[in-house]
Amino acid sequence: MSYLHDPVLLYESIDLLITDKSGSYFDATLGFGGHSEAILQKLDSKGKLIATDVDDNAFNYCKEKFKNDKRVSLYKFNFSMVDLITKIESLDGLNGILADLGVSSFQLDEPESGFTFRTETKLDLRMDKSKKQTAADVVNELSEEELSLIFRDYGEEKNHKKIARAIVRTREVKKIQTTKDLRDIVAEFTPVNFLLKSLSRVFQALRIYVNDELNMLKEFLERSVSVLNPGGRLVIISYHSLEDRLVKDFFRKESISHLSPKEDPFGIKKKETRLKILTKKPILPTKEEISNNRRARSAKLRAAERI
Numbered sequence: 001m002s003y004l005h006d007p008v009l010l011y012e013s014i015d016l017l018i019t020d021k022s023g024s025y026f027d028a029t030l031g032f033g034g035h036s037e038a039i040l041q042k043l044d045s046k047g048k049l050i051a052t053d054v055d056d057n058a059f060n061y062c063k064e065k066f067k068n069d070k071r072v073s074l075y076k077f078n079f080s081m082v083d084l085i086t087k088i089e090s091l092d093g094l095n096g097i098l099a100d101l102g103v104s105s106f107q108l109d110e111p112e113s114g115f116t117f118r119t120e121t122k123l124d125l126r127m128d129k130s131k132k133q134t135a136a137d138v139v140n141e142l143s144e145e146e147l148s149l150i151f152r153d154y155g156e157e158k159n160h161k162k163i164a165r166a167i168v169r170t171r172e173v174k175k176i177q178t179t180k181d182l183r184d185i186v187a188e189f190t191p192v193n194f195l196l197k198s199l200s201r202v203f204q205a206l207r208i209y210v211n212d213e214l215n216m217l218k219e220f221l222e223r224s225v226s227v228l229n230p231g232g233r234l235v236i237i238s239y240h241s242l243e244d245r246l247v248k249d250f251f252r253k254e255s256i257s258h259l260s261p262k263e264d265p266f267g268i269k270k271k272e273t274r275l276k277i278l279t280k281k282p283i284l285p286t287k288e289e290i291s292n293n294r295r296a297r298s299a300k301l302r303a304a305e306r307i
Helices: 007-017 034-042 056-065 079-088 105-109 135-141 144-155 160-171 179-189 192-211 213-227 241-255 287-292
Strands: 024-027 048-052 072-075 094-100 228-238 275-277 300-306
Touching (some): 007 034, 007 094, 007 228, 024 034, 034 048, 079 213, 135 192, 144 160, 179 192, 192 213, 213 228, 228 241, 241 275
Parallel strands (some): 024 048, 094 228
Antiparallel strands (some): 228 300, 275 300
16 A cells, blocks of 8 residues: 555556456555556456455455456455465466555554554554554563664664663653654654654654564565566565665566575576566656655655566
8 A cells, every 4th residue: 555646656557567458467555446446447357356455444445446346356465475365366377466565645644543643543553453563562562672673673763772762761651552652752852853754764663563564575575476477577666765675686686597606606506587677777756746745755666577
C-alpha cells in the first residue's frame, strides 16, 4: 500500500509489469486497489489477478470493490507467502509480480489505524492486527541497547542513544502507551526544526521492527523469483533507503553469473543468473507529483525480468 498518486509512476509500473494480457499477475500490496484496478484494465477476460494484504480495512474494502470480477482472487496473507498463494491457486507460475511497499495515506492519516504521530492514538504500528507485539510493547519491554539499535538500524536516527535512554527513563515513571507519549519524549531534546524528521525516523523504525518488514521483503524477493515464469516481471516501488537498497542488491545479485571473490576466490564457479535488470537507475516520481504530494518524493521504482 503506497502513498503514490502519481499517474505517471503508477502506469509506468503497470506498463513494465504486463507482458501478456491473458497472464496471471500478483499484486503483493493490495491496499485500496489502485494498482490492482490498473492491472485489470490491461488484462483481457482470460487474465488473472491475485492480490493480498493483511490490513483489515484494505482487504474488506477491496473484497467489496472487486466482488463481481471473476478474474480476481484476494488473500489476507503476508506478501512473503507469494509461493504458497501461487500453489493454492494451482498455478505453475506467474507472469508478473508487483509490490508497492510502505504504508498508505489512509493508514498515515487515519488515527484509528495507529500509524500517525500527528494525533494522539494508541502506539500500535501493526499492519496485521492479529500480531501480538505492538510498538507500545516494544518501547516498554526492550532494553535501552535494543531500542537504540532499532532506531539506528531501521530509522537511521542520529540521536538513537538519547531517545532510547529517555524512553527507559520515562517508562520507569509511567508506561508509554500512546503516540503522544512517545512524541513528547522525542520532542524533549530535539530542536523544533528537526522534530518532524526525527519523529518520522523513530516511528518508521518501530514500524519496521514490529512488522519485521525487511525480513519479509527478503523472503518475498527470493520466493517471487522462484514462482515467476520465464519472461515474467518483478516490479518494486520502495519509499526509503533500507528497502531500496535490499531490492537493488537483490536484483544485482540475481543478474550476475559469477560468485563474489569471498565465495569463489579463484573465479572458477558459475551461478545461475535468474534476473535481467530492466531499470539501470530507479524511475522516480514526476516533479508535479512531488509538489502535489510530498509523501511520494522518496518513491523509487525498480524492475527486473525472469530469465
